[in-house]
Amino acid sequence: MSVTSAKGFQAAGVAAGLKPSGDRDVALVRNTGPLDAAAGVFTGNRIKAAPVLWSEQVLKAGRLTAVVLNSGGANACTGPQGFQDTHATAERVAERLNIGAADVAVCSTGVIGERLPMHALLNGVDQAAQQLGDDPDKTAAQAIITTDTHPKTTTVHGNGFTVGGMVKGAGMLAPALATMLCVLTTDAIADADALDTALRAATKQTFDRIDSDGCMSTNDTVLLLASGASKTKPTQEELETAVKQACADLAHQLIGDAEGASKEIAITVTNAKTEQEALDVARAIARNNLLMCALFGNDPYWGRVLAAIGTTDATFDPDRIDVSFNDVPVCVNSAANPQAHAADISARNLDITVDLHAGENTATVHTNDLTLAYVHENSAYTS
Amino acid sequence: MSVTSAKGFQAAGVAAGLKPSGDRDVALVRNTGPLDAAAGVFTGNRIKAAPVLWSEQVLKAGRLTAVVLNSGGANACTGPQGFQDTHATAERVAERLNIGAADVAVCSTGVIGERLPMHALLNGVDQAAQQLGDDPDKTAAQAIITTDTHPKTTTVHGNGFTVGGMVKGAGMLAPALATMLCVLTTDAIADADALDTALRAATKQTFDRIDSDGCMSTNDTVLLLASGASKTKPTQEELETAVKQACADLAHQLIGDAEGASKEIAITVTNAKTEQEALDVARAIARNNLLMCALFGNDPYWGRVLAAIGTTDATFDPDRIDVSFNDVPVCVNSAANPQAHAADISARNLDITVDLHAGENTATVHTNDLTLAYVHENSAYTS
Numbered sequence: 001m002s003v004t005s006a007k008g009f010q011a012a013g014v015a016a017g018l019k020p021s022g023d024r025d026v027a028l029v030r031n032t033g034p035l036d037a038a039a040g041v042f043t044g045n046r047i048k049a050a051p052v053l054w055s056e057q058v059l060k061a062g063r064l065t066a067v068v069l070n071s072g073g074a075n076a077c078t079g080p081q082g083f084q085d086t087h088a089t090a091e092r093v094a095e096r097l098n099i100g101a102a103d104v105a106v107c108s109t110g111v112i113g114e115r116l117p118m119h120a121l122l123n124g125v126d127q128a129a130q131q132l133g134d135d136p137d138k139t140a141a142q143a144i145i146t147t148d149t150h151p152k153t154t155t156v157h158g159n160g161f162t163v164g165g166m167v168k169g170a171g172m173l174a175p176a177l178a179t180m181l182c183v184l185t186t187d188a189i190a191d192a193d194a195l196d197t198a199l200r201a202a203t204k205q206t207f208d209r210i211d212s213d214g215c216m217s218t219n220d221t222v223l224l225l226a227s228g229a230s231k232t233k234p235t236q237e238e239l240e241t242a243v244k245q246a247c248a249d250l251a252h253q254l255i256g257d258a259e260g261a262s263k264e265i266a267i268t269v270t271n272a273k274t275e276q277e278a279l280d281v282a283r284a285i286a287r288n289n290l291l292m293c294a295l296f297g298n299d300p301y302w303g304r305v306l307a308a309i310g311t312t313d314a315t316f317d318p319d320r321i322d323v324s325f326n327d328v329p330v331c332v333n334s335a336a337n338p339q340a341h342a343a344d345i346s347a348r349n350l351d352i353t354v355d356l357h358a359g360e361n362t363a364t365v366h367t368n369d370l371t372l373a374y375v376h377e378n379s380a381y382t383s
Numbered sequence: 384m385s386v387t388s389a390k391g392f393q394a395a396g397v398a399a400g401l402k403p404s405g406d407r408d409v410a411l412v413r414n415t416g417p418l419d420a421a422a423g424v425f426t427g428n429r430i431k432a433a434p435v436l437w438s439e440q441v442l443k444a445g446r447l448t449a450v451v452l453n454s455g456g457a458n459a460c461t462g463p464q465g466f467q468d469t470h471a472t473a474e475r476v477a478e479r480l481n482i483g484a485a486d487v488a489v490c491s492t493g494v495i496g497e498r499l500p501m502h503a504l505l506n507g508v509d510q511a512a513q514q515l516g517d518d519p520d521k522t523a524a525q526a527i528i529t530t531d532t533h534p535k536t537t538t539v540h541g542n543g544f545t546v547g548g549m550v551k552g553a554g555m556l557a558p559a560l561a562t563m564l565c566v567l568t569t570d571a572i573a574d575a576d577a578l579d580t581a582l583r584a585a586t587k588q589t590f591d592r593i594d595s596d597g598c599m600s601t602n603d604t605v606l607l608l609a610s611g612a613s614k615t616k617p618t619q620e621e622l623e624t625a626v627k628q629a630c631a632d633l634a635h636q637l638i639g640d641a642e643g644a645s646k647e648i649a650i651t652v653t654n655a656k657t658e659q660e661a662l663d664v665a666r667a668i669a670r671n672n673l674l675m676c677a678l679f680g681n682d683p684y685w686g687r688v689l690a691a692i693g694t695t696d697a698t699f700d701p702d703r704i705d706v707s708f709n710d711v712p713v714c715v716n717s718a719a720n721p722q723a724h725a726a727d728i729s730a731r732n733l734d735i736t737v738d739l740h741a742g743e744n745t746a747t748v749h750t751n752d753l754t755l756a757y758v759h760e761n762s763a764y765t766s
Contacts, residue, residue: 047690047693076686218690293758293762296762299762303459304495307428321430331496335465336461336496370672372755372759374758
């Protein structure tokens with residue numbers, strides 16, 4: 001299922017005419033309670049879209065009754081009018097659901113710099129409010145996708161409670177979240193602090209460790225809403241485990257459906273002095289365009305892995321780095337391994353492992369190759 | 384001309400069989416004096432090729448009598464044997480020219496992780512030593528190119544002295560130098576300190592401000608040798624001006640011939656609080672894959688410029704950034720300018736200007752678009 005897998009939630013997605021394709025483009029998620037606790041994590045980009053500014057603000061109270069989302073326009077870099085548009089959208093949801101605008105988070109995704117067609121959007125809100133329900137066809141998840149090829153949802157069953165979720169991604173997947181909108185719901189009994197702690201821990205280990213193309217969006221938003229409808233109060237650890245599992249599943253689906261990608265690449269850096277250094281090295285490798293082109297060409301060119309590692313400040317001996325591709329050691333002590341020719345990287349999934357011999361910490365970053373299709377798709381996005 | 388434009392220098396380039404194509408691949412440059420002062424700037428990558436380690440070492444004495452360069456192999460990540468190969472190459476040059484090995488710098492470029500075919504290389508050194516001369520056909524510049532489409536040389540005339548140079552580049556053009564080997568020569572009278580100061584000032588403003596694909600090489604080397612043969616001792620300012628002009632000319636040629644590029648893009652950030660912040664912002668824009676794909680598609684998608692700016696720590700008001708494409712304001716106060724449709728970015732040269740309204744400092748970074756040809760070329764480099 002999706003955001004309605006957890007008890008106490010309704011959802012709907014409708015076609016309001018924001019997408020030229022005529023596909024669904026406005027989604028609404030409603031928490032019917034009894035609780036209305038919520039938490040959110042937002043983009044680290046300092047240029048924030050109007051809906052991000054709005055949602056950060058309303059979440060300060062730790063409560064949400066509804067989330068309205070649209071594709072077909074990011075409402076970023078749209079000036080004071082863009083913020084008014086977000087406000088008006090929240091107001092319309094509030095009217096239709098008999099709640100306050102400050103109970104409504106807003107998420108938008110699409111092209112930056114263009115105002116939303118407000119007439120169409122507000123009509124979409126009206127329609128979505130009328131259609132709120134169990135949403136067995138996952139219309140809400142359909143309505144938020146952009147260049148994604150399919151909707152992405154998850155359901156995780158905890159001990160007496162459930163976490164559901166939906167996400168959209170596809171491009172601009174990068175640190176401190178991707179261009180992604182994600183709504184997670186749970187029927188667990190939890191307060192805002194418990195949700196916030198669980199959500200931050202989960203995103204740090206999942207969404208923050210996918211880095212498809214090194215680009216960070218203006219609109220990234222991950223929300224977690226709790227209804228308490230299961231009447232179960234999990235321990236903090238149980239809650240975090242379930243939320244993390246949901247995030248990991250959705251993050252995996254994002255990398256699996258990244259723009260133009262032909263490979264899903266897991267870069268694991270082992271024996272780093274600190275976890276942060278492991279992460280820095282893995283990210284530097286993930287962002288190396290030359291390497292990502294080589295991998296697209298099924299060329300196991302480990303020299304570019306070492307060149308990427310050398311740009312970091314991590315602790316290592318330049319003459320003592322090992323690299324494996326799919327468990328075949330291709331580089332030992334920073335030089336070619338005679339076995340290297342045995343590495344076959346033609347499959348879609350590729351594991352790159354780096355041993356820094358500098359400590360005992362490990363981190364994995366998930367990325368994609370740099371393909372002709374990626375360039376093609378992103379060279380014709382707005383026009 | 385080239386490295387032989389300045390008096391007191393000889394050069395040659397020969398085909399030694401390192402390149403499968405049979406093209407020239409070994410070059411030699413000799414300083415015939417009377418002076419032998421020299422300075423060098425090397426890659427900031429912590430994984431340094433053997434020839435970089437060697438040349439850094441020999442340059443500590445501030446003297447060089449010869450430089451031997453090869454394409455067809457980077458001799459990087461080749462372990463202790465790779466360093467011995469570099470040493471043996473310098474020794475062979477020293478024998479042939481009746482100098483010491485410590486008077487010889489070594490530069491290599493090509494694939495990382497493979498040992499050089501030493502028999503062929505040493506034969507090439509012998510041939511090149513025999514052919515040393517004025518090199519009117521620029522055979523030395525030809526011998527150092529890899530994926531460059533043509534050799535790149537420069538000559539700058541100062542007040543009574545000359546600076547000549549050659550460079551190779553093409554891919555991995557990034558900060559703290561590109562994958563480039565560059566030899567500059569001058570017949571000015573100058574000591575090692577004067578050369579070092581002039582070279583660092585020049586590279587900081589030129590080579591360090593080209594960033595084609597964000598990748599930093601293991602082999603970058605820029606050398607400056609002075610023969611004193613003009614008998615002219617320029618002021619430090621005259622020397623720096625000429626060296627900087629030579630570097631700027633060569634840097635411009637590198638961006639003009641970057642792998643697969645269809646555009647030469649100058650990103651100028653104005654009114655930054657500090658020059659470093661201007662540079663940080665320009666570089667973040669230059670490295671944004673999504674923007675560079677859009678520009679390849681002639682799509683003036685300024686929203687991605689703002690998304691890139693937002694990832695930096697520079698001082699700015701998120702609601703007060705202006706962006707122009709080819710002098711047409713496309714974004715004013717961080718929102719769309721109605722005039723934006725007038726921007727035509729179909730020409731090869733593109734100027735992007737960003738006004739941060741945060742101070743009085745400016746910096747320009749030169750880059751290229753991300754093209755299908757770039758991905759194609761780099762997906763089939765070693766194999």
